[in-house]
Amino acid sequence: MARRASESGGGQRRSTIREVAARAGVSVATVSRILSGDYPAAPATRKRVMRAVEELDYVANAHARALAGTSAKSIAIVLNSVVSPHYAHVAQGVEAQTAAEGRLCLIGTTGGDPERELAMVRFMREQHTEAVILVGNVVADERYHERMSRYAHALAAIGSRLVLCGRPPLGPDVPAVVVEYDNVGGAHSATSHLLSAGHERILCLGSRPGYTTAEGRVAGYRRALAAHRVPHDPALEVEGMMLWHEGYRMMKERLATGRRDFTAVFALNDLIAGGAVRALTENGLKVPDDVSVVGFDDLQPSLDLDLTTVHMSHEEIGRTAVRLALEHEARGGTPPHVMIGTHLVIRSSVRPREVS
Amino acid sequence: MARRASESGGGQRRSTIREVAARAGVSVATVSRILSGDYPAAPATRKRVMRAVEELDYVANAHARALAGTSAKSIAIVLNSVVSPHYAHVAQGVEAQTAAEGRLCLIGTTGGDPERELAMVRFMREQHTEAVILVGNVVADERYHERMSRYAHALAAIGSRLVLCGRPPLGPDVPAVVVEYDNVGGAHSATSHLLSAGHERILCLGSRPGYTTAEGRVAGYRRALAAHRVPHDPALEVEGMMLWHEGYRMMKERLATGRRDFTAVFALNDLIAGGAVRALTENGLKVPDDVSVVGFDDLQPSLDLDLTTVHMSHEEIGRTAVRLALEHEARGGTPPHVMIGTHLVIRSSVRPREVS
DNA sequence: CCGTTTTCAGGAAGCGGTTACTGAATCATT
DNA sequence: AATGATTCAGTAACCGCTTCCTGAAAACGG
Numbered sequence: 001m002a003r004r005a006s007e008s009g010g011g012q013r014r015s016t017i018r019e020v021a022a023r024a025g026v027s028v029a030t031v032s033r034i035l036s037g038d039y040p041a042a043p044a045t046r047k048r049v050m051r052a053v054e055e056l057d058y059v060a061n062a063h064a065r066a067l068a069g070t071s072a073k074s075i076a077i078v079l080n081s082v083v084s085p086h087y088a089h090v091a092q093g094v095e096a097q098t099a100a101e102g103r104l105c106l107i108g109t110t111g112g113d114p115e116r117e118l119a120m121v122r123f124m125r126e127q128h129t130e131a132v133i134l135v136g137n138v139v140a141d142e143r144y145h146e147r148m149s150r151y152a153h154a155l156a157a158i159g160s161r162l163v164l165c166g167r168p169p170l171g172p173d174v175p176a177v178v179v180e181y182d183n184v185g186g187a188h189s190a191t192s193h194l195l196s197a198g199h200e201r202i203l204c205l206g207s208r209p210g211y212t213t214a215e216g217r218v219a220g221y222r223r224a225l226a227a228h229r230v231p232h233d234p235a236l237e238v239e240g241m242m243l244w245h246e247g248y249r250m251m252k253e254r255l256a257t258g259r260r261d262f263t264a265v266f267a268l269n270d271l272i273a274g275g276a277v278r279a280l281t282e283n284g285l286k287v288p289d290d291v292s293v294v295g296f297d298d299l300q301p302s303l304d305l306d307l308t309t310v311h312m313s314h315e316e317i318g319r320t321a322v323r324l325a326l327e328h329e330a331r332g333g334t335p336p337h338v339m340i341g342t343h344l345v346i347r348s349s350v351r352p353r354e355v356s
Numbered sequence: 357m358a359r360r361a362s363e364s365g366g367g368q369r370r371s372t373i374r375e376v377a378a379r380a381g382v383s384v385a386t387v388s389r390i391l392s393g394d395y396p397a398a399p400a401t402r403k404r405v406m407r408a409v410e411e412l413d414y415v416a417n418a419h420a421r422a423l424a425g426t427s428a429k430s431i432a433i434v435l436n437s438v439v440s441p442h443y444a445h446v447a448q449g450v451e452a453q454t455a456a457e458g459r460l461c462l463i464g465t466t467g468g469d470p471e472r473e474l475a476m477v478r479f480m481r482e483q484h485t486e487a488v489i490l491v492g493n494v495v496a497d498e499r500y501h502e503r504m505s506r507y508a509h510a511l512a513a514i515g516s517r518l519v520l521c522g523r524p525p526l527g528p529d530v531p532a533v534v535v536e537y538d539n540v541g542g543a544h545s546a547t548s549h550l551l552s553a554g555h556e557r558i559l560c561l562g563s564r565p566g567y568t569t570a571e572g573r574v575a576g577y578r579r580a581l582a583a584h585r586v587p588h589d590p591a592l593e594v595e596g597m598m599l600w601h602e603g604y605r606m607m608k609e610r611l612a613t614g615r616r617d618f619t620a621v622f623a624l625n626d627l628i629a630g631g632a633v634r635a636l637t638e639n640g641l642k643v644p645d646d647v648s649v650v651g652f653d654d655l656q657p658s659l660d661l662d663l664t665t666v667h668m669s670h671e672e673i674g675r676t677a678v679r680l681a682l683e684h685e686a687r688g689g690t691p692p693h694v695m696i697g698t699h700l701v702i703r704s705s706v707r708p709r710e711v712s
Numbered sequence: 713c714c715g716t717t718t719t720c721a722g723g724a725a726g727c728g729g730t731t732a733c734t735g736a737a738t739c740a741t742t
Numbered sequence: 743a744a745t746g747a748t749t750c751a752g753t754a755a756c757c758g759c760t761t762c763c764t765g766a767a768a769a770c771g772g
Contacts, residue, residue: 014514067420127419278660374728401750
């Protein structure tokens, strides 16, 4: 047993409900009832108990409480990393909504490693969280499907649920809530904006086959081209990750080839846009004078860059995930599946192309 | 796998250790021992148990486990918001180190509200976290001191501990680990850098009396001025919060007065720098041609701005906080107090002042 | 003034694990 | 072959709290 006792550092025992009861001269049952909600106790008793609680600085043991029934509600969010602005905002939304619903928010990161993701889901399962929210760009291959399906069933089996955020849905037989955002639509308006300004050679930075977020955005790009009857040149799609350094790299490499066969850039997110703009600047090209740029996300960087970009309410994604998870818990039925919309925010990184 | 009957609505019972024991034909004690570590079980028994676990997709109840002794180790971090890049990076560091130490990381945000902070600390106390890490800029007044002291003692009383990150220490009689970073030193080098480049009229953006982070940086600024024997003009210190919009506002207002009585800017963080740069640009002033700018933090914005700034390893702050908390737990003694260093990163936002 | 409700509080059975203690095989030893 | 030493696994006592079930006292009603 935890006979820590002496131990150099701290180490007093925490006070128990029994001690409170003893001090107040009542039974533990009475203390428990008085502390957890509205129990018609005699004012005198209530007061004695409250005083004992004060004096002992008593806080209930959440574990014991959970074990005995009234589980402390909590929700878990698992994401790649909390430093990426997108994830951070989603996490913020989750945290806010979770708090608003009177729950605790557990957070775990995976670094994109499926192994750690598995461990996290397992961990959250042990913690009896009401829902596990998985956020993040992934390759939606067969293994992914199978893995998610396993999670979903495992969670459902214990009365919890899986929420997929920004990840593709799994099909009707898998009990998972899904919150997506409109990658295709957003990319479509971004690209259309450039096309309307007369740009036809639009570099698309950040494609990444297999990754659904990137694929969706590239799809929107292509669709817009098609809608404007502008020929699609695969050579204009550059592969890379959604990071600043990647944007920088992609643009640098492009410029290094000497080909200046584009007049505009559609960056699949703002970070890429930031890196690309830096590369352009370093090569003496001005935005928007020489090259127009549109991003995606409307996060911090777009303010510094004064970037025209696709706005998405990242926090709302998180809030919605929590809301749906809890509603679904209450209502049951088919797990909901929603799509968060986007809209273009015009700033000053796009200039109409002068037809020469 | 877990094909637990119907579905929708959730609600199946989770399997217990008792069920596993029954299925494996052994006692619960055996299952418990086999699952939690190294127990010299007969290979046959171990195998039977493991198979039962597999088949039932059993995961132990963390609450029951915690209650019975072997508490699932966890560490809590409480911060203002997870969207601020600084906090996000610190949180990332905490998360990483926590995971590395085989613990779970609980995270809570307060929005800067002491009320919510109190609730959070209480919550974490109920969860039996090994440590509660408080991060964030605050007014270090009397009330703050008293509040922290209460937290520290309350946590120490139950064998947990308080860690203050980027907050001023509380004095020797308060059992709290402290991780600070060198605001004064960083600001000193940033300002010195500008001074060395010949700038003497340096606008200092983001001062905020009472807030220790801001105060430290302003102190470094003043000290550098003094060291270079440059007169200190209080009118050059502008009050504001550490946000992009605040930086924008401060600079806009300054420029609106028509006075262009500065040749350089020391922004107390990169966000402020970003906003200020935007304001300058909008007013036709170029960085660094017309105005030199130095920031503080070396976070995302500084890449987009190509900003000379003070680098700080935010993640290290988080990692250190966790490491110290756990070491202190093991060793005991006086709670440690460390200071994380900084260094200047030279980019292109500063230009020597031409002496006319 | 006595019987009947109400009020208020206690007793005790779990919740799902862990672990000290104990005991039955099995193995080694002389 | 008898005995002591080992192995391996079961029994049961908690961990701290919630809550059902009871019962005594107080308030009510006629």
